[in-house]
Amino acid sequence: MPFNSLDYVLFLPVVYVLFYVTVQRWRWAILLAGSLLFYAALGSLHLLGVLLLVTLTTYGFGLGLAAAGSARTKRVLLWSGIAANLLILAVMKYLPVLAEGLAALSTVLTLDARVPPLTAFTAIGVSYYVFQAMSYLFDLDLEVVKPERHLGYFALYLAFFPKLLQGPIERAAELLPQLRATYELNYDNLRFGLLLFTWGLFKKVVLADRLGLYVETVYGDVHAFRGLALLLATYAYAFQVYMDFSGYTDMALGSARLFSIRLTPNFSNPYAATSVADFWRRWHISFSRWILDYIFKPLQMRWREARTWGTVAALLVTFLISGVWHGARWGFLVWGGLHGLYMAIAIVYKPYQKRLHRALGVEKTRLLRIWQIVVTFHLVCLAWVFFRAATLADALYIIANLGRGAAGVRTQFLLSQGKLEFRLIVVAALLALAVHVSAERLRGLFLRSVSCRWLLYYALVLAIIVLGVRTKSPFVYFGF
DSSP, X not given: OOTTSHHHHHHHHHHHHHHHHSOGGGHHHHHHHHHHHHHHTTSOHHHHHXXXXXXXXXXXXXXXXXXXXXXXXXXXXXXXXXXXXXXXXXXXXXXXXXXXXXXXXXXXXXXXXXXXXXXXXXXXXXXXXXXXXXHHHHHHHTTSSOOOOOHHHHHHHHXXXXXXXXXXXXXXXXXXXXXXXXXXXXXXXXXXXXXXXHHHHHIIIIIIHHHHXXXXXXXXXXXXXXXXXXXXXXXXXXXXXXXXXXXXXXHXXXXXXXXTOOOOOOOSOXXXXXXXXXXXXXXXXXXXXXXXXXXXXXHHHHTGGGTHHHHHHHHHHHHHHHHHHHOSSHHHHHHHHHHHHHHHHHHHHHHHHHHHHHHHTOTTOHHHHHHHHHHHHHHXXXXXXXXXXXXXHHHHHHHHHTTSOOTTHHHHHHHHHOHHHHHHHHHHHHHHHHHHHHHHHHHHHHHHOHHHXXXXXXXXXXXXXXXXXXXXXXXXXXXX
């Protein structure tokens, strides 16, 4: 039941009405039942089993951590709980790939061992609630939160349907108190929630899906294109993946706001970042916080005697892990490694940066900021090539052919999509850029004026109807 479906548009108000008419004591049960129904609607019953397993496992280890009498016992329970969750995640996402690798190895080594082929499981949402479960155990160990003893509320904390499939990855200290809070009808929450949901739907079906038509044409057969076609497709993908993921997040935040629950904003104008580190403070913020708090900082502390090089190593390891989290594919590993390398180089270069800027006379100037934004954007786009390409060979072909010839770009695309489609994609690209640059200013303007607000409502709905892509396209991050 994806957010961009009629099923969800009907499902959300039904859950809200049931939630509203139910007494406060049992509202958690309505949200939990709705969340389980939402997950079951994906049509893969094993997903409910995995969610139940993660919930009971983490709940049990959480109570054990709270009752542990010694630091050693707590340490054993913590890492046992983390290992259990990682094992579940590995089985769901990586076991088929591991089986293929073992089968290939046995063939190369001429071994008699037979490794049966395994069909990949559907693992939608698993990465997100497993990471959330692990953050709960880490925070219990650090005494940031107290254990949640009500199994129903704890299950709802992991399964709350607006953030179940793609996050945000919520911390217990931030979400659990809101789930327990007494609900009071708030018109502003309803209004803003619906507006945010519609805004996200616009970003998905009008911008992301329209740009996706061009991206799929080029990246689906990269060897048929070269030069400018590949460059434009890479730029288009940068905005497609941003509008797709941030559109989902807006719809998640909007859905949650109906119930007076504020989820973590996951994006903050990431392509206006002046460095790759700044990009990660603005992109997939809940995931960035997770890897910063639970991977990078502990590694940095462990390797602090190595000073700068310890930080460099911690960055590289952290972002290689972030690549693996996205999937068992070389492209994801290279994508993560590039981001780690970018930031590692920035750490080493930092002592010389100010001196260079002073020598050039550009320190704290608007020109320097623009230059930093442009460079950062292109570094991120280079990494997106490996993220989006079907294989590592395709990614290397794109990199090698970005500067080779520009002829035939428009002709090639028109032959497969038609003139109207091409023009709509150009419109989508321009709108995506405009939305990215001025979204916050526009939102503030429309929320201040009633007439502007209603104009926005009608304009968004009209744009979704007229410009939206009719074919249902899955969200990019559903696969992670």
